[in-house]
Amino acid sequence: MARCVRWYGSGPRHLLVLLCSFALTAYAMVRLFAVRPLSVAIWFVGAAILHDLILLPLYSLADLSAHSVLRHRSGPVPQMPWINSLRVPSFLSGVLLVVWFPLILDRAVPYRGDTRLPEGVYLGRWLAITGVLFGASALACALTLRHVRRAARADEECLPPGPDGRP
Numbered sequence: 001m002a003r004c005v006r007w008y009g010s011g012p013r014h015l016l017v018l019l020c021s022f023a024l025t026a027y028a029m030v031r032l033f034a035v036r037p038l039s040v041a042i043w044f045v046g047a048a049i050l051h052d053l054i055l056l057p058l059y060s061l062a063d064l065s066a067h068s069v070l071r072h073r074s075g076p077v078p079q080m081p082w083i084n085s086l087r088v089p090s091f092l093s094g095v096l097l098v099v100w101f102p103l104i105l106d107r108a109v110p111y112r113g114d115t116r117l118p119e120g121v122y123l124g125r126w127l128a129i130t131g132v133l134f135g136a137s138a139l140a141c142a143l144t145l146r147h148v149r150r151a152a153r154a155d156e157e158c159l160p161p162g163p164d165g166r167p
Contacts, residue, residue: 022075059094085141089133096126 001012008015032040043052102108103122 031166059090064088065099082145089130089137093126093130094135096129100126 005011018125063083066083070082100122103119104126105123106119108119
């Protein structure tokens with residue numbers, strides 16, 4: 001086991017899961033390329049260009065902006081990784097938007113026979129889901145911050161007083 005960790009960097013279970021994911025990806029690629037090889041190749045190249053040249057700079061800029069605007073000032077309370085409370089709901093909301101954007105932006109051919117919903121409901125529902133995601137993330141961040149502050153106070157109470165009488 002130690003030799004595997006030294007050679008690979010992690011345990012054998014991680015290696016097995018990684019190999020299974022590569023096998024599943026290879027199977028999907030073989031199946032996709034067997035049906036429409038040119039369309040799949042164009043889609044992959046387009047997705048790589050769109051991500052690397054447009055989306056990566058945009059969300060990197062958004063992340064840096066959030067860090068600079070909302071930077072945590074140092075104080076007696078330990079810092080926590082609050083930026084993930086913005087990253088996770090933003091990512092999930094963005095994935096929903098990318099997958100469902102024709103319906104959300106009313107750019108799709110009507111789906112009434114398939115979904116039995118009118119065309120105008122998707123934007124409101126996406127905004128509601130995004131609001132719930134950010135609300136749940138804010139609640140989780142607040143609970144984590146409360147736990148961190150309580151732990152910091154408990155640590156202060158356990159410290160012996162210093163020369164000036166404070167812990």
